[in-house]
Amino acid sequence: MIRPLELFVGLRYVRARRRDHFISFISLISILGITLGIAALITVLSVMNGFGKELRGRILGVVSHVTVTGPEGRLTDWREVARRVKDHPSVIGEAPYVLGQAMAARGRDVSGVFVRGVMPVEERSVSEIADKMIEGSLDALKPGEFNVVVGSALAWKLDLGVGSQVSLVVPQAQATPAGLLPRFKRFNVVGIFRIDMYEYDSGLVLVHLDDAAKLYRLGTAVTGVRLKLDALDTAPAVAQQLSLRLGPEYRARDWTREHGNFFRALQIEKTVMFVILLLIVTVAMFNVISTLVVIVTEKEADIAILRTLGLSPRSVMGVFMVQGAVVGVLGTVVGTVAGILLAYNVESIVQFLESLFRVSFLSADVYLISELPSDLHWSDVALISGASLALALLSTIYPAWRASRVQPAEALRYE
Structure with missing residues (x-):
């Protein structure tokens, strides 16, 4: 098989000779620097x-994908609203709810909570709380x-x-002979x-819908209707469609309005981390530049001979671009x-290290998630690999251009 001259000579320079061990070491x-950077980044x-x-799954297992409310934060015709929104093809579950604030008190201990009134059967279709019970039953x-x-915390x-019994004190006053006193009920x-x-484990309690309506004096009304969709990403569009379908007196609010800032912060943090770790790869590319500059200096006599034999400056530039590209491609591949293997096995590796050194890197008492989940996105792999290859190619341009500018007469003067 006949190979192009630039590729042949460039690959020859990649392989070490006896007097080029230092260059090969560099x-x-x-290659190791690029490898570590790419693996760490992935x-x-x-x-x-x-x-x-994991966080999105846990949060959206408790909150609704879309909520529909009426004027002044209440619905008196919630059954009709539920019937109308149920016809939307993206809605796979609906349930009425009552939401209010209260103080949970037992003895001298108190804690602020959100009280959610639910219907146990319907609640199963919009949340996963029924599957998260560690004692008792939602039914x-x-x-x-x-x-x-109540939550475990x-x-x-x-x-x-x-x-046990716990009192819920609601922020509504009632007139008594002793004056105005806050209303409370023992549950x-x-x-x-x-x-x-x-x-949620410390700030959310669930009661029956009828009991919550009595507690907050709503009568037959509810706060709204909670909806579960077949796809999370369609929530903003579905909320807008439901608002148009129900009319201006109703308000549809999707989960991105309530928790969007949190997930946007995660995305920004991911982007910043990508840029920071990409700097590791960039530093490794500077090693490629320095290596090629040393090689060009060492090979000036060879370059002059090749030029004398008729090799054009463009071909000389191609020779050294091939040499630098090989280093970048090897490191990237x-x-x-290595990054893909680590991403698929990082949880097992962390568990092995924890058992080996008898330490806990993610203590359940401190962190929300005590395990190290991993979710490999092939789009991230393609982006990282493409960026590395682009940096590798860019890093070869200056040394290769410098090699193409070598003058044969000057290089061979003292040979």
Whole structure:
């Protein structure tokens, strides 16, 4: 097989000779630097994707994808609204709810909470709380019995268990002979759930829809209707479509309005981390530049001979671009393979290191997620590999141009 002259000579220069060991060592260091940078970049971005996916799954397992409310934050015709939104092809679940603030009190201990009134059967179609119960059952919420389901952190804070009693004090006053006093009602704890999100485990309690309506004096009205969609990414568009379908007196709000800033912050953090880690690859590319500059200096006599034999400056430039590109391609390929393997096995590796050194890198008492999830996106792999190859190509331009400018007479004067 006949190879182009530039490719043949460039590959010959890549292979070490006895007197070129130092240059080959520098090339090896450059390849290792690119490999480590690419592997670290793929692994870190995959872990950040895993964290984002895990957090989004936990948050959206509790909150609704879309909520529909009416004037003054209440719906009196929620059954009709639920019937109308159910016809939308993206809606796979709907449930009414009542939402209010309260103080949970037991003895001298108090804690601020959000009270959500639900219907247990319908709630299963829009949230995963029923599957997160560690004690009791969501079905124990019966109308008129004033039962409550609390989060695990709140249960620990107030020393609650199934069968305990807790008072909910609502920010509404009632007139008594002693003056205006806040309204409160005592509830029986019939269940404890754990989402592994402190915000919800400590600040959310569930009661039956009828009991919540009585507690907040809503009568037959509710706060709104919660909807679950078949695809999260369609929530903004579906909310806008439902607003047009229901009319201006109703308001449809999607999950990106309530938690969008949090997920946008994660995306910005991922972008910044990509730029920071890409600098590692860039530093390795500077090693490629320095290696090629040394090689050009060492090979000036060879370049002059090639020029004398008729090799054009453009071909000389191609020779050294091939040599630098080989280093960049090798580092990128090995780093990409290593990064993919690490991304797929990072959780097992972390568990092995924890058992080996008997330490916990992500303590469940401190972090929201005690494991190290990983979610490899092939688009990230393509972006990282493409950026590395582009940097490798750019890093060869100056040394190769410098080689093409070597004058044969000047280079051979002292040979």
